[in-house]
Amino acid sequence: MELAAQNFRPTVLMVDDDETLLSSVRRTLGRNFNIVTYNSATMALSWLTKNQGSVDAVITDLMMPDMNGIEFLQQAFLMAPSVPRLLLSGNVSSGALRDAINWGMVSRVLAKPVSPSVLREALNDSISAPLPWRQNRNISSSLVLEALENNQQQIVVQPRVLARDFSIVGGEVLSRFGVLQRRFGLDEIIGACEDHPVINQLTSNVLNLLEQSAQDVQPKLGLPARISVNCSPYSLSNMDFVQFLVQRVLDLRRVNIELEFEITEHNAKVLSGPFIRHARYLKEQGIALLIDDFGTGNNSIQLLRHDFYTGIKLDLGLISRMMTEVLDDSFVEWTVKIAHKLGMSVIAEGVESLDVARKLQKYGVDEMQGYYFCRPTAPADLRVDHLVANAAS
Structure with missing residues (x-):
């Protein structure tokens, strides 16, 4: 579709x-x-x-x-x-x-x-x-659209594991732009179109590529496979696109994939009226929304007040610093307690060692994701049979 x-x-x-x-x-x-x-x-x-x-x-x-x-x-x-x-x-x-x-x-x-x-x-x-910091790099939404029209977008999948035993519970789908990434960073590419209609095309492509890869992804990541996809607050401010997402959720459920949408917390539109109305509508449709990059911007605490989020994803930078920075370590521990009191799950991104994973277990994190378990991998190359054994060793 x-x-x-x-x-x-x-x-x-x-x-x-x-x-x-x-x-x-x-x-x-x-x-x-x-x-x-x-x-x-x-x-x-x-x-x-x-x-x-x-x-x-x-x-x-x-x-x-x-x-x-x-x-x-x-x-x-x-x-x-x-x-x-x-x-x-x-x-x-x-x-x-x-x-x-x-x-x-x-x-x-x-x-x-x-x-x-x-x-x-x-x-x-x-x-x-382009914004001033992008001008020297000449990255713009038009350049991203050209890459999309030339079929230069691919997807990779990174598994998520249960914190208590490292068993596979789902994964996140991420975009890659082979040709464009030779010139620009992935953050620059996504940032160039995050508040532009091109982001709708990008997200639609991700969902199409995921559906085409369902036979590779679903058997390895669960039944149904819980797969999260990044979605711009700009896109969710458009009711036509929200209706499109609802239909794609139904389409992917038919191939045993349960979609969840990750919403970046630093985007100003997460506080806008249209976004809030449409997010509540998605919750009414039984669709999960996660706060992505939690702890990186000024909206983190304010977003916890909304009842349409089902979980948060702790930013990978926060996780990487928690072993050496007391403030970040305390913030992670505090966030887990508050989120659980609000009935929200907590997913930690950027887990790169067993020591970090053990500390997150101690704090009560629900799920983890990171290089320690598996790097983002093309769907056809995804192997999870060895993840649990390697992670626990």
């Missing part, structure tokens, strides 16, 4: 009282973007209130009957501050430019009339513009 193509295209909210222009933009740019148009700024704001988590760019005319474009962009900024804002104007005066930058906080001002090619380029640049 493939997700509808429009969910992989950036969603652009365009507001202009010129219906001819809106119709032209929908027709000429509809293959590149999911264009949502309104000729009323008030109606557009009402739509944005409900869909702030799924929009990727906002573009508006400066002069409209019910509200000027700068005032509209101010309100759009309050609803979706991280979404790029573009302003169209038939009179791009210095005053309009100053107001647009200071009050509308726009990323681009375009003069009317604007050609489809110029508008397309401006939208692509605004949506895909």
